[in-house]
Amino acid sequence: MHRSVEGSVERREDLTAPAADLDTIAAISSPAGEGAIALIRISGPDAPVIADHVYRGKHRPSDFQTHVQHFGELVDGERVIDQVMLSVHRAPHSYTGENLVEISCHGGILVTARVLEVCLRAGARAARPGEFSERAYLHGKMDLTQAEAVIDLIRAQTDLALRAATEQLQGRLADQVKRIRDGLVDLLAHVEAAIDFPEEDIAPDDTERLRTRAEEIRAGMTALLATAEHGRILREGVRIVIYGATNAGKSSLLNRLLGYDRAIVSPIPGTTRDTIEEVINMRGIPVRLLDTAGVRDSSDELERAGITRTEKSLETADLILHVIDASASRSSVRRSTFDVQRSTFASDPAREILLLNKSDLPEHPDWRESEALRISCVTETGLDGFEDAILERIAGQHVQSESSVAINARHRDCLRRALEACDRANATFTANYSPEYAALDLRAALGAVTEIIGSAGDDAILDSVFAQFCIGK
Numbered sequence: 001m002h003r004s005v006e007g008s009v010e011r012r013e014d015l016t017a018p019a020a021d022l023d024t025i026a027a028i029s030s031p032a033g034e035g036a037i038a039l040i041r042i043s044g045p046d047a048p049v050i051a052d053h054v055y056r057g058k059h060r061p062s063d064f065q066t067h068v069q070h071f072g073e074l075v076d077g078e079r080v081i082d083q084v085m086l087s088v089h090r091a092p093h094s095y096t097g098e099n100l101v102e103i104s105c106h107g108g109i110l111v112t113a114r115v116l117e118v119c120l121r122a123g124a125r126a127a128r129p130g131e132f133s134e135r136a137y138l139h140g141k142m143d144l145t146q147a148e149a150v151i152d153l154i155r156a157q158t159d160l161a162l163r164a165a166t167e168q169l170q171g172r173l174a175d176q177v178k179r180i181r182d183g184l185v186d187l188l189a190h191v192e193a194a195i196d197f198p199e200e201d202i203a204p205d206d207t208e209r210l211r212t213r214a215e216e217i218r219a220g221m222t223a224l225l226a227t228a229e230h231g232r233i234l235r236e237g238v239r240i241v242i243y244g245a246t247n248a249g250k251s252s253l254l255n256r257l258l259g260y261d262r263a264i265v266s267p268i269p270g271t272t273r274d275t276i277e278e279v280i281n282m283r284g285i286p287v288r289l290l291d292t293a294g295v296r297d298s299s300d301e302l303e304r305a306g307i308t309r310t311e312k313s314l315e316t317a318d319l320i321l322h323v324i325d326a327s328a329s330r331s332s333v334r335r336s337t338f339d340v341q342r343s344t345f346a347s348d349p350a351r352e353i354l355l356l357n358k359s360d361l362p363e364h365p366d367w368r369e370s371e372a373l374r375i376s377c378v379t380e381t382g383l384d385g386f387e388d389a390i391l392e393r394i395a396g397q398h399v400q401s402e403s404s405v406a407i408n409a410r411h412r413d414c415l416r417r418a419l420e421a422c423d424r425a426n427a428t429f430t431a432n433y434s435p436e437y438a439a440l441d442l443r444a445a446l447g448a449v450t451e452i453i454g455s456a457g458d459d460a461i462l463d464s465v466f467a468q469f470c471i472g473k
């Protein structure tokens, strides 16, 4: 490989040497609250020695065989705090890549806090959010996309989201990113060769080859970028707002979709005054359902505040379920919902499904021509086909039913920058400008792509990624 490229390109593989100056940290890694068992983790060079101080049993933790659990007492001086299981995972074969001690104690809130306290007094420092995973990253145990997959995995609300997170944790996204990165390194090497040896002018057919390569790299980036919306949906869910006039049956619909009575349903108009949000699993896709306050002219201050919220929620909706009482006349609906809706957001039929509710009652003649879906929240007629209609609307655009790579917002941002830089480089090839220009842009693209998996010295990026974790992870 070319000298100038090799010297400047940071490779993850270079980072596997342990960072020497890290201290020893401890935290409660199980959720707060009562449980059968809680887990306290200590990570860092002194972890086994700290365990020696707080544990009493047949052997000293420093002498434990790695990865084997031992039963013993957790002590504060002479006082026994709890009976525990303790294991030592020696560096580098642990989650963090450091010496790691895991203590399973009884899952009481107080006892868990005391165990941690004793560990801290024995010399550990309280871990920051995500610090265990950050250390795993710093010791080359995982790249940034894998660390992010750990959060995705914990937060996954559907099987599809879970599988995508698992695959990302296994490195599927990282592999694709590395392929793009390697392509860029290779291309850059060729371009820089032309800079170093200008007497060997780049022949026209070379230019064509460079362009083809840049085009291939570009295609890889575009393919990954195309998964961004799928990724957003898997991580955040599709936002579906149930909207309409008072008494149309919005809360009834929410309850039907949830399968239990979440919202109060009543014939009194204006019952729902706040937005109610619940997540359901619609064939693997997490769906955030928002029931809203019905829209009408109201002099009630609280109800008006609710209606303002309704209008706000429409702005961020992926899909709007516009519920109409089909037993009432069209004019009664038009006066309220249609008008407000038009003024709130530019009407977008692709974002809205019109639902004629109360189909168990005689339909008002005004709706005879309408092709909208007929449903009844009382008899549940039409609700089966209705889920299909929703999925078609959202899935038709972005959702792949097969789990696959799905990038997050940070990856998308990096890739967009990389793509722009790549396009600039390509324009330079086309115009036959001096290769220095192309090299500059390719370096920028390389930097942006490398950011996705992480490289040394990206402190700001690390902080923003690991700040999303909870303490103990």
Ligand SMILES: Nc1nc2c(ncn2[C@@H]2O[C@H](COP(=O)(O)OP(=O)(O)O)[C@@H](O)[C@H]2O)c(=O)[nH]1
Residues within 6 Å of the ligand: 244, 245, 246, 247, 248, 249, 250, 251, 252, 253, 264, 265, 266, 267, 268, 269, 270, 271, 272, 294, 357, 358, 359, 360, 361, 375, 376, 377, 378, 379
């Ligand atoms: N007959 C009939 N009544 C319904 C249906 N859906 C809702 N209702 C009734 O309409 C009234 C208002 O329902 P609700 O869900 O509170 O409407 P919201 O104000 O839009 O949330 C209640 O008395 C419901 O029982 C339906 O499909 N058929």
Ligand SMILES: [Mg+2]
Residues within 6 Å of the ligand: 250, 251, 252, 263, 264, 271, 272, 292, 294
């Ligand atoms: Mg309601």
